[in-house]
Amino acid sequence: MGFGDLKKKDGLSALNAYLVDKSYIEGYQPSQADAVVFDALIGPPPADLENALRWYNHIKSYGAGRSSFPGQKKDVSSYGSAGKAAPAAGGDDDDDDDIDLFGSDDEDAKAEREKRLAEYAAKKAKKPAVIAKSSLLIDVKPWDDETDMKALEEAVRSIQADGLLWGASKLVPVGYGIKKLQINAVIEDDKISTDFLEEEITGFEDFVQSMDIAAFNKI
Structure with a gap:
């Protein structure tokens, strides 16, 4: 669990992926989860990590008020995840089949995996950007x-x-x-x-x- 090292690009990328469909680390309002993760950063995320940067600027705007956010502080590793897995079959409207694309070294499986990843990326790219x-x-x-x-x-x-x-x-x-x-x-x-x-x-x-x-x- 956790985002990894939030002082490095990999950790920030994991945070950015986690926030693609979320406004806060937990729930629907600022909490101690946001304060803990914010304090773990050494500064604003780079501009190409737009989800993390949007969240960072929002939490930063509270200033000293972050200390009064509701909730209980936990270790930063308790929040988020180390990355976002590809959606499971039937989990959303992407209609991904239940197929093990990563469990075999077979050339056909590799080709199928690359094809499906390309289709998934193309499908995501076509979706209009949500204006927060x-x-x-x-x-x-x-x-x-x-x-x-x-x-x-x-x-x-x-x-x-x-x-x-x-x-x-x-x-x-x-x-x-x-x-x-x-x-x-x-x-x-x-x-x-x-x-x-x-x-x-x-x-x-x-x-x-x-x-x-x-x-x-x-x-």
């Missing part, structure tokens, strides 16, 4: 009760980028006559990061005191 998206609920806090909240929202919505879509918003009282802006956004994970949004929003220093991600959900 996330829905964010963002809290933007002004300096005081005299801040022009309409101008603040206009400033936030003026941030335009490929892979970013602003949604509904509302003003929420926080006390002493001060209201914060709560606004929804949908992002494409490979194009927009929470670090980018924080840098852009807090850049409006005349209006914005701070920004927080109140909710983060995969779509």
